[in-house]
Amino acid sequence: MRVFEVMTPHVDTVPPTMSAGDAWALMLQRHIRHLIVTSGREVVGILSERDAGGRAGSAIRAQLTVEDLMTAPVVTVGPNDTISSVANLMRGRIIGCVPVVERGRLMGIVTMSDLLDVLGRTTERQAKPHRPIATPPVTHGKRGSAMLGW
Numbered sequence: 834m835r836v837f838e839v840m841t842p843h844v845d846t847v848p849p850t851m852s853a854g855d856a857w858a859l860m861l862q863r864h865i866r867h868l869i870v871t872s873g874r875e876v877v878g879i880l881s882e883r884d885a886g887g888r889a890g891s892a893i894r895a896q897l898t899v900e901d902l903m904t905a906p907v908v909t910v911g912p913n914d915t916i917s918s919v920a921n922l923m924r925g926r927i928i929g930c931v932p933v934v935e936r937g938r939l940m941g942i943v944t945m946s947d948l949l950d951v952l953g954r955t956t957e958r959q960a961k962p963h964r965p966i967a968t969p970p971v972t973h974g975k976r977g978s979a980m981l982g983w
Contacts, residue, residue, distance in 0.1 A: 834915065834916045834942075834951065835913055835915060835916065836910055836911065836912050836913065836914045836915075836916060836919055836933055837912035837913065837933070837940070837941075838916075839916055839943060839947045839950070839951050840912070840933045840940070840941035840943045841941055841942050841943070841944065841947060841949070842920055842934070842940065842941040843941075844869050844939060844941055844942045845859065845863055845865060845868055845869070845882075846868065846869045846871045846939070847859065847868045847869075847870055847871075847880065847899055848870070848871065848899070849870050849872060849877060849878065849898065849900035849903065849945055850898055850899070850900065851896075851898065851899045852894075852897075852898060852899075853880075853885060853893070853894035853895075853897040853898060853899055853902050854891075854894045854895070854977065856868055856880055856894075856899050857890070858887050860882060860885070860969065864928050865942070866881060866882040866892070866929065866930075866936060867879055867882070867929065867930045867942065867944065868880045868881070868899070869932050869939060869942065870899055870900070870903045870905075871939065874938065874939070875937070876907050876909065876932050876934060877903075877905055877907070878899075878900070878903030878904055878905035878906075878907055879903060879904050879905075879907055879927060879930065879932070880899050880902060880903045880904075881904065881916055881930075881957050884902045884903060885902055886902075895937065895950065901934065902912065903918055905953065907924060907932060908922065908928065908931055908942065909931060909932045909933070909934040910922065910931050910932075911933065911934065911935055912933050912935050912940050912941070912951055916943075916948065916951060919931060919943055919947050919948070923945065923948070929944060929945050930942055930944040930945065931942060931943050
């Protein structure tokens with residue numbers, strides 16, 4: 834399976850000059866954990882929920898910009914890379930997402946949630962119909978004497 838099959842194509846981007854508080858508000862509003870930071874068309878960083886201090890990070894975000902908190906440089910993947918190679922990359926670098934870039938253009942994002950969705954779909958095979966457990970045959974003698982030991 835390839836990245837273009839699992840990536841989220843519509844990516845929220847922010848400029849490095851945006852206030853960290855505004856970026857956090859956008860993350861809450863959109864229910865997302867990562868924002869791609871762009872300067873013009875170039876991907877220059879990623880702002881994660883963790884970078885922004887999480888729910889208790891208002892003091893961290895107070896006077897800072899996205900550029901102050903973002904992770905840079907950014908590791909990217911191409912749309913034709915395999916999801917196996919992306920999963921290994923993310924696990925090896927301990928990151929929760931990677932932007933998908935082709936010829937310098939942002940195409941999408943692959944997150945840990947995207948990979949877990951794929952894993953969940955591949956394990957949801959239809960179960961075989963339940964087959965009752967066979968019971969051993971009971972020999973019946975006269976008046977059930979075999980069963981009662983008479």
